[in-house]
Amino acid sequence: MTFYTQDNYHPANSVGFVLHKAHKRLVADMDAALKGLNVKSQHVGILISLLRRSQARSTTLSRQLGVNPGLMSRMLDSLEALGLLMRSRDRQDRRAVNVRLTDVGRATARRIRELTPEVLNARLHGFTEAEFVELRRLLYKLIEK
Known part of the structure; x- marks a missing residue:
């Protein structure tokens, strides 16, 4: 089925x-x-x-999170500069970089784990459970190949 045509397509409604x-x-x-x-x-x-x-390899994180390796390196740089994580070369494969949280990073990640549901639930306020389930189903359908 065709949902958009040249005549009915308007960017702000897409x-x-x-x-x-x-x-x-x-x-x-x-x-x-x-x-x-x-x-x-x-x-x-x-x-x-x-x-x-x-710990995880930076390439695994990149793949898992759908982030290109260059951007992942820059994000890891900033998190490392903040003292939240450490990187080290893998002992079996020197080309691979392992990443792990510092104690400060672990505490920060725990706080993020507490905050994230609050933020998402606030944005989803007013949705019924059925609407939430349907929204997730439709979004996953949209990203399927």
């Missing part, structure tokens, strides 16, 4: 525009909640992923 706007609002909400922690919403996935395991 699915892409609405998804982008929703994403920007979620990012703004998350960044506001994280302000006191000196991290940004783009760091949440890295820190939470590392909280769940003792």
